[in-house]
Amino acid sequence: MLGLISTVLSLSFASLLFGSGGYGAFQSGITVMLITAVIATLAIGWFSSHPNIAAIPLPSAVAMMAALIAEQSIAQQDIRIMMVSATLLTAAVMLGIGQARLGRAIRYLPLPVLAGFLAGVGWLFLIGGIKLIQPQLLSVDLFLNPSVWLVLAFGVALFFAQKKLGGSLVLPTGFLLLVFLFNLLGAGMPEWSQNWFFSGRNISFWSVQWLPNYSAVQVDTLTDLPWGGILTLALISVFSMLLQATSLELSLGEELDLDRELKVASGANLLSGLLGGAVASLSLSQTSLNRELGGEGKAPFVVAAVVILLFCLAGSFIWQVLPLPAVGVILVYQGLVFMDQWLIRSRSRFSMMDYQIIALIFAVIILNGFLTAVLLGTLITILMFVRQYSRLRVIHLNTDGSTLRSRVERPLRHQKALVKYGDRVRIVRLKGFLFFGTAYGLLEELKSCLQPPCVFLILDFSRVTGTDSSTANALLRLHQSCQQRKVILLLTGTPFELKRILAASGMNLIDSTDEGAQLAPKTLMQTAGLFPDWDRALEWCENELLSRLPTTESGEFTLESVLKERMDLMPYEVVHLVRYFEPVSVKAGEKFIQQGDKADTLYLITKGRVEIQLEIEEGTHRRLKTMMPGTIIGEVGVYTSSIRTASAVALVDTDLMKLSAKSLNDMEAHNQLMAVRLHRFVVMLLAERLADSNKVLGELFD
Numbered sequence: 001m002l003g004l005i006s007t008v009l010s011l012s013f014a015s016l017l018f019g020s021g022g023y024g025a026f027q028s029g030i031t032v033m034l035i036t037a038v039i040a041t042l043a044i045g046w047f048s049s050h051p052n053i054a055a056i057p058l059p060s061a062v063a064m065m066a067a068l069i070a071e072q073s074i075a076q077q078d079i080r081i082m083m084v085s086a087t088l089l090t091a092a093v094m095l096g097i098g099q100a101r102l103g104r105a106i107r108y109l110p111l112p113v114l115a116g117f118l119a120g121v122g123w124l125f126l127i128g129g130i131k132l133i134q135p136q137l138l139s140v141d142l143f144l145n146p147s148v149w150l151v152l153a154f155g156v157a158l159f160f161a162q163k164k165l166g167g168s169l170v171l172p173t174g175f176l177l178l179v180f181l182f183n184l185l186g187a188g189m190p191e192w193s194q195n196w197f198f199s200g201r202n203i204s205f206w207s208v209q210w211l212p213n214y215s216a217v218q219v220d221t222l223t224d225l226p227w228g229g230i231l232t233l234a235l236i237s238v239f240s241m242l243l244q245a246t247s248l249e250l251s252l253g254e255e256l257d258l259d260r261e262l263k264v265a266s267g268a269n270l271l272s273g274l275l276g277g278a279v280a281s282l283s284l285s286q287t288s289l290n291r292e293l294g295g296e297g298k299a300p301f302v303v304a305a306v307v308i309l310l311f312c313l314a315g316s317f318i319w320q321v322l323p324l325p326a327v328g329v330i331l332v333y334q335g336l337v338f339m340d341q342w343l344i345r346s347r348s349r350f351s352m353m354d355y356q357i358i359a360l361i362f363a364v365i366i367l368n369g370f371l372t373a374v375l376l377g378t379l380i381t382i383l384m385f386v387r388q389y390s391r392l393r394v395i396h397l398n399t400d401g402s403t404l405r406s407r408v409e410r411p412l413r414h415q416k417a418l419v420k421y422g423d424r425v426r427i428v429r430l431k432g433f434l435f436f437g438t439a440y441g442l443l444e445e446l447k448s449c450l451q452p453p454c455v456f457l458i459l460d461f462s463r464v465t466g467t468d469s470s471t472a473n474a475l476l477r478l479h480q481s482c483q484q485r486k487v488i489l490l491l492t493g494t495p496f497e498l499k500r501i502l503a504a505s506g507m508n509l510i511d512s513t514d515e516g517a518q519l520a521p522k523t524l525m526q527t528a529g530l531f532p533d534w535d536r537a538l539e540w541c542e543n544e545l546l547s548r549l550p551t552t553e554s555g556e557f558t559l560e561s562v563l564k565e566r567m568d569l570m571p572y573e574v575v576h577l578v579r580y581f582e583p584v585s586v587k588a589g590e591k592f593i594q595q596g597d598k599a600d601t602l603y604l605i606t607k608g609r610v611e612i613q614l615e616i617e618e619g620t621h622r623r624l625k626t627m628m629p630g631t632i633i634g635e636v637g638v639y640t641s642s643i644r645t646a647s648a649v650a651l652v653d654t655d656l657m658k659l660s661a662k663s664l665n666d667m668e669a670h671n672q673l674m675a676v677r678l679h680r681f682v683v684m685l686l687a688e689r690l691a692d693s694n695k696v697l698g699e700l701f702d
């Protein structure tokens with residue numbers, strides 16, 4: 001059955017391409033089409049990644065080839081050369097895509113564009129079927145020719161019979177019935193059937209010149225071929241094959257190795273191309289048929305190949321009694337199947353907008369031909385991509401400094417001030433790919449953030465995967481708006497390429513990591529500041545904000561003021577507490593807590609700044625926190641009697657009050673109230689640090 005259907009289809013495809021070229025051309029056309037079918041059935045059936053994959057000459061490639069021949073008026077002798085070129089080029093494209101493991105890329109192609117093409121393929125079949133008996137389509141004869149009506153009527157009848165009855169018998173039985181019927185009709189009404197049959201010449205298979213006449217090929221013939229159209233044919237063939245393969249995956253309920261399928265199909269096409277054949281690929285309908293009939297293993301493919309070969313050898317006796325209208329009916333039927341699937345039944349599967357694209361491409365194929373439709377399809381694909389992508393959010397986080405805080409542990413008074421005035425700092429973290437489709441929307445959204453009270457805008461690029469020149473242009477315009485509104489723009493995690501384009505476009509940039517960089521607000525108002533990460537930029541903004549505050553909110557700290565603020569101690573209690581501590585001073589750059597060391601003291605910072613560093617590997621570390629006066633460090637080691645969990649380095653000359661584990665025990669024994677207050681203070685600090693760590697984790701989990 002596989003062999004019979006392949007033969008009928010190959011026959012109709014050959015008629016479509018060579019039907020108007022006289023008996024000799026038709027005969028060799030049929031032969032190569034059948035040889036293509038044999039090679040594809042055996043090669044793909046044998047080497048496919050799934051044991052039951054059947055193959056035939058690819059209908060969409062045949063239809064496109066017919067369209068190319070009609071649009072470019074290719075001479076009959078060059079059709080074969082064009083077919084070989086298209087088959088070999090398709091083999092090369094398949095191999096290239098398979099080798100580059102890009103088979104899965106089919107998933108990124110917009111389905112409506114492909115559906116439009118496949119509906120168009122249906123139309124080309126329908127027209128091809130009619131052309132077989134009425135070569136001049138645009139004439140009144142079309143309506144007066146009874147054969148045309150007969151072909152259409154039988155085509156529709158066959159289509160509905162297949163729909164109603166289903167199964168694999170309808171097509172071959174219908175075809176045999178039609179051959180019989182048209183022979184009968186032809187004999188009965190000779191005036192109707194003048195050009196239904198080929199003249200009675202009998203060419204044997206062995207004398208058919210089925211290889212193209214390579215010796216007659218000249219450079220001109222090759223350069224004159226419509227290579228743009230041939231390349232399009234190759235690409236559409238690959239898409240159409242991959243589309244069938246993904247549909248097959250659905251119906252088989254198993255994954256196919258698409259890259260391997262491409263390579264196998266490439267091999268089959270290389271072989272059939274060298275023998276003058278057409279493009280072939282795995283076939284959804286033939287594979288489903290094989291499964292319905294219970295075909296297992298390689299045997300069905302061998303039998304099918306033998307059946308096709310038999311037709312190939314005995315063909316010359318059969319072709320003379322073969323009525324062209326019967327073949328035309330098969331083409332009309334095939335066309336209706338495609339149009340039904342992609343134009344009618346797809347209506348419910350696609351959104352209105354997608355369906356309009358299908359209809360548009362279909363209409364352009366009818367009115368203007370395949371090549372225009374390909375251009376339009378490419379354009380629509382690009383536009384759809386841009387539209388889809390520009391809808392993706394590129395803003396990962398848009399918040400202000402009252403909720404997001406830098407990794408600096410500040411005195412309570414500063415923390416309160418930042419909650420109050422933090423809305424002056426806007427932090428926008430971007431993500432994904434920034435390009436012309438997203439740049440404008442982003443610019444508008446960012447501009448709307450520049451309203452008072454915003455004074456600083458931090459733009460973080462650390463999650464951005466790529467940018468283009470439109471993004472740089474949008475940033476230049478954003479910087480202008482910032483200058484007009486007196487907002488300082490800080491860029492963090494900026495990709496090197498973006499920095500380069502911005503600098504080349506005339507944007508002044510100051511890099512905070514450069515030695516001697518002047519990060520004064522006045523200078524930054526004219527330029528933009530570059531920071532390695534958003535945390536450092538936010539720290540700089542917080543420091544700026546705090547330095548602008550009245551001294552009651554920002555002022556200097558003394559040990560007394562800190563202890564009063566954090567532990568609610570009266571001045572005489574402070575004196576009491578301080579007796580348990582011992583003052584120490586550390587110089588800028590000194591590491592006074594070493595990660596991994598045994599711990600026996602904790603420290604209260606009274607002046608200066610300390611960085612807590614997590615040492616990752618030999619010589620490298622990450623900043624966990626920067627500690628300001630009024631906080632305690634080294635408590636983990638003391639309370640758990642274990643080793644230091646991180647290192648502490650003084651960033652500037654720093655004054656500390658040291659409390660040893662022994663003194664803490666003394667305090668617990670002799671001044672319990674004081675000890676309770678100290679413990680409460682430490683618990684509160686730890687709770688704050690835990691909450692901060694959760695925020696960092698939230699970032700990592702995201």
Ligand SMILES: Nc1ncnc2c1ncn2[C@@H]1O[C@@H]2COP(=O)(O)O[C@H]2[C@H]1O
Pocket residue numbers: 593599612624625632633634635636637638643644645646647648689693
């Ligand atoms: N994630 C963190 N956040 C804030 N402080 C920390 C963090 N990790 C460690 N520290 C401090 O750094 C100190 C290193 O020595 P300890 O482990 O004794 O006590 C530690 C804490 O005081």
